[in-house]
Structures are given as structure tokens and as C-alpha cells.
Amino acid sequence: MSRAAVIAGIGSSVPGPAITNDMISERLDTTDEWIRGRTGITARHWIGPGQATSDLAVEAGSRAIESAGGDRPDAVVLATTTPDYPCPATAPEVAWRLGLPSVAAFDVGAVCSGFLYGLAAGAGLISAGFADNVMVIGADTFSTILDPADRSTGVVFGDGAGAVILRSGEETTPGALMALDLGSDGASANLITVPAGGSRQRSTKSAATTADTYLKMAGREVLRESVVRMAESCRSAIRQTGWTVADVDRLVPHQANIRIVHRVADELGLARARAVVDLDRVGNTSAASIPLALARAATDGTVQPGHKLLLTAFGGGLTWGSATLMWPDVKPI
Template sequence: KIQAGLGITRGAAFDVQAVCAGFIFALSTADNFLKAGQFRTALVIGAETFSRILDWNDRGTCVLFGDGAGAVVLRAAEGEGTSDDRGVLSTHLFSDGRHHDALYVDGGVSSTQSAGHLRMEGKEVFRHAVVKLADSVNEALEANGMTADAIDWLVPHQANARIITGTARKMGLPMEKVVMTVDRHGNTSAASIPLALSEAVADGRIQPGQVVLVEAIGGGLAWGSALIRW
């Protein structure tokens, strides 16, 4: 429907579902299509309407999440194949189904034929998030021969302030380099990173040539990171 609304009549249009980590999974998918030469331009959208699956009697979840949408456009370009190139430098994706019960929806067409509600074990998610996100970030830096000092901006999935500050602290990154919007948007799942990118570009914080690190973790558990030279 989005494709039709934009007047696009060619090219593939499909969904990528990885909830809060969905934007990074979709970004990685599009990046690899472009690098393989199969496509030249990709529109990556992160959108969520969490209000439809929240249990409004569960104060542990209903006050945390929000609805939102954001997007980025990727275009293939020639480069030197080094970390000085502008664009997506690398993406790193992970999943571990053993922790499914930490964050999930207790329904769905394929399981209970109902919409279900979001369920979360907050303490367990926090414990996994800080460690797994930091490990993912370190892998991204190592893959590009960089250290945390090279990062101009960390744009994390806006899960909550504790996870964001905990991850930044584990990376040794000052909060002055972290884009945080969760205090205004809530956790908008797959939409949170493109929303934060949009805000930081619009207000002039993110500039061309800067190194931007994005990371996210969500239900599944699924998590990942991407290193970008803007």
C-alpha cells in the first residue's frame, strides 16, 4: 500500500519483522541488496502501532511504548571499500530464541489466532540488553578498525533511559554523544532509530562525514548494530 501511495510501480516491496531490532535488520537487508548490485535505491521504513497490542492494565508496559514511523533512503555508490567511504560501513545481526519469554506478544494469528498483548520481563531484558548491545557495538568497531573514540554519535534504539545510559557507559562513550528521544517519543520499537536520526539531522547535530553508530535489541531476542559514515 505504501508503494502504491508513492507511485512506485517497480521493485520489490516486503516486510522485515524483528520488532525493536527491525530497523537494523531491514537496513542490513537493504544494504546487502545494494552491495550485491541487485538494486540501486532502497527505502527502509520503520513503523509501529504498539497502542494496538498494549495491555492498558499493565503499568509495567503500557506507559513505556508509543506509535511512530520513520524512514531512510539508501542509494548505491562507488567507494574505495574503506571506513572513509560514506554510507553503511557494516551491519551485525544476532538472535537467541532461548530468551523468547523475556519480551514477546502472547498471541498472534499463527499461534492463538488473536492479537494478544505485549509481555515483558523488564529486569531480564535490561540484563541482556546492556551486555549484548555492547558486544555488538564492539564487533562493529573491530570490523572497521575503529575504537569508541571514533564515534561521533550513538543513535540507539530508544528502549528506555537505563538501557541507553548503561550501554553508553559500558562503551566508555559520554552521553553528550548519544541521541536520546525516549523522553518525548517513548519506545516506538522499529521506528525509534529513524525518528532519532531525523531529529538529530534536522537540528544539525549529525553532519556529513561523521561516524554514526546505531544499535537495537528487541523481542526474540534479536539484536544488532550498524556503523555508518553519514
């Protein structure tokens, strides 16, 4: 029997006090009613001055280690689109601050699909025999790349981090990743982008405008693509696992927008009540959204040990992915 990657612990972190819709409405031409109606979001959390993605990643990672009973990872995989610096990667510092100074550590950049890509990377390290325990973290601080005057993005994104410990185990062990499906479409990369700061812009030797340093997103096109891609990926993962849609106890989707969550469930023929929703309190936290949603759902009983879970995400790149597993008896911290 091949070595399987098994979720053995989970931790989460969000910064500071909640930023409510009413607080945002004070500086943007919007209202709590408009935001909730369009997105399902009532609050989100943003880092304060001097804070960075690594701070949230370290806190979530430390809690995941505690949740796993103190397992020390042999490798750290950090999924993020908002690293502390363009260079170097953020994962080595996170590992060092967690007391893991010499382990393999690297970043994964797949935007909102990053956590699932990170799970695939971690599972690969375990399957290859390179590691027995791998920490996979999804952490983003999109507040640092939001245009403060853009209502379309300014009300949606929040900051946060979620981490899991993957342990080597058997394929039949609860928590084992059963199927992974990943995909991309670089032809549509311009739908979600930060134009400035990379080699494309820097090689022109022209100064970037302030607007070009902020996130740009084509909302309608992203909504349409996300529903189609996530539904297709979910069907693939379900098929690989040998399940039917009726077998799925909980859908845990990327927490982008309540309309997207509901449309994906509808496309699959899954009752909307089976979709885990966490965006109401934290907004779209990009790579952190799935582990944050898992941690909340496992804490409040929405997800219980033995539940058959279908995880799915869509993000810039374009990228998407899905995974299946049976939820283990772990206590989120």
C-alpha cells in the same frame, strides 16, 4: 570496488498530538515524576481510530524520497511488528501508495532491531545488483497492542515511522554503511511476546483471552540482556570498521529507556553526552526509534555531516544489531 549502500535521504512521521505523562496518569496509577525517573520519557504519540502502521510508513517514506531529491526506490523494505494485517505483508501497500506499484516490497519482523535488519536487507539488494535505490522504513504502532491497564508497558511505547533512502555508491562516500553486525537468541523469545494471534495459539482451537492479545515484556531481564547484547554488538561493529570507541562521535541507540541508553554508553566507555536521545518526546517507537532519532538529531545539529555514527538496537526474538557510518549531508524532512 564493491557497491555500497549509501544513505541519501531521511524522513519521519509521528501521529497526532503528544500524549503527556500527566494524561496517562489520569487512568494509570502513576505520575509524571515516576515515568520520567524510570524511563526518561515525557511524551509519546499514538494513532487515532482507523489509522494504521501503513499510514505512518507512507508519510515517512514520502518525506524520505523528497529528502533524497526525488529518487524513486527499486525496492521497499518495511520493518514492523504491527503490520496492518496478519496477511498480507504491509510493504506492498505502502509501495503502491507511494506510487511504486511494481517494485519488490516485503516486511521484516525483528521488533525493535527491525530497522537495522532492514538496513542489512537493503544493503544486500544493492550489493547484489538487484536494486540501485532501496527504501528502508521502520514503522510501528505499539499502542494497538498495549494493555491499557499495564503500567509497565503503557507508559513506555509510542507510535511512529522513520525512513531512509539507500543509494548505490562507493564505500568511501559519506553515508555508506561501513559495518553491520546482527544476532539473535531464540531461546529467550518469551521475554518479549504477544501470545495470541499466531499459529501457535490458533492451532489449539482455543479462544484467546483479551490479555493474551497484548504485549508481554519481562522488564528486568530485557534490560539486562539489552545492555549486554548491544554493547557486544557495538564492539563488533567498531572492530569491523577499524575504529576505536574514541572515534565514535555519536551513539544512536534504540530508544527504549534512558537507563539502557546510558548503560550501553557506560559499557562502551563512551561519554553519555555522545548518545543521541529522542525517547523523551516520542517514547519507545520500536523499529522506528533509530531513524526517528537520526532525523531529529540531524535537524537540531546533534548529528552533523562527517560525524562517525554507531547505531545499535535490541528487540524481541531476541534480536540485536549494530551499524557504522559517516553521516552524510542530507536534510531530514
